[in-house]
Amino acid sequence: MATNRKIRKISDSTIHRLSIYYRALLALEKEGYDTISSKELAKREKLTPAQVRKDLSFFGSFGTRGLGYPVKQLMQEISDILGINRAWNVALIGVGNVGSALVSYKEFAKQGFVIRLIFDNDQRKIGSNHKGIVVSDIAEMGKLIPEHNISIAIITVPGSAAQKVCDGVVECGVRAILNFAPINLRVPDDVYLRNENMAIELEHLSFLLRNMEFGIAE
Amino acid sequence: MATNRKIRKISDSTIHRLSIYYRALLALEKEGYDTISSKELAKREKLTPAQVRKDLSFFGSFGTRGLGYPVKQLMQEISDILGINRAWNVALIGVGNVGSALVSYKEFAKQGFVIRLIFDNDQRKIGSNHKGIVVSDIAEMGKLIPEHNISIAIITVPGSAAQKVCDGVVECGVRAILNFAPINLRVPDDVYLRNENMAIELEHLSFLLRNMEFGIAE
DNA sequence: TAGCGATTGTGAAACCATTCACAAATCAGG
């Protein structure tokens, strides 16, 4: 099992690529592959075979020399590693444009990320029903989050409210946050924070376009 | 000027941090700061002073020794570098849950990313009005995208349609794509592609939570 | 205008991630 292996430090890029491998394997399984070599997997995802092997080797030896990796088994291993072989209870705070889109996205639940609670501070929204979930008052967070065993909070409130909301969910014992507000949230060291910042991605594209003509991007 | 400097290769991380510096400077300006030291800027964004200085030094010498960086001027320099000192015409393809959220987000336009065209292939949506923009038939892309001088395409169609849509916008001459579909798009080498994959971020959090108990994350 | 304290800008060092290269292992076919 990959779970009780002693691991020192896995880089963010490796974790990111594990997600990519998982998606590739899903497709390969559908296409009827039983095994896949690092060479072919790498080709599909525009990576190198060595990188695929090195990434996987941090967690164990899942392949068969001369043959490759068994597709189904490797999927199982990666979902063990990523922790997506189980359900996580998720709370979403701020059911506006982005929040509504996320709530109605069925793939998350299929993947094990189940939105159990929705919070807002707008009286017109509190009590309304979103895909079967009644929107709760943000003031109820302290009671409801521990009750529902929430592991992950998704923050989709305006930037001006995000830090306060973040402090609130941390206070409730949530240790993992996905933040959509375009600000740098301050969290304690033992809380995991990931940011989804669409403006930064657009700015990156803008940089690339802007500098194309100067020959920066090789 | 930062624009006509000879630059070899700037790392993705540096570009990402430039966006972060820009946001920090916006806040600092509001708070009334005239100058800011790399030390304080780093502290605010949980980075190191050396990193701030090194990042900026790739593009020029914007600071004053003994004093720090002039806030307003540095903002100007960074927006020159990132190319956000101008407007970019953007097309959005797929006006579903995510697409609608993006269209109604006013901050993008304020930042210079102006959505000029919206495409869909759903007859019920074509012709409807989203924030003043009439949704066009995807079949019109070849005509409208060149006409409107579109630089960036945002793809918010289901994964199954994304590659085809992507090929279409590339065909129209678009060189920068922001993709929300959870698949690895294939684009020619001279097309810039950035992915916004929310599931991968959730999986990263799941990994961290999953492995917390085994002492991986130091 | 000289001296002090602060802070930049930048080579060099340290660190981390990726790629290389090959021994070890397995499969398949006779």
Add this chain to the structure above:
DNA sequence: CCTGATTTGTGAATGGTTTCACAATCGCTA
């Protein structure tokens, strides 16, 4: 059961990014 073709798993080499450390520079004050 042996042989050749294949592919893994992994130390070592390479390449890239971050941090260190300090000379150079500037503002300020007297």
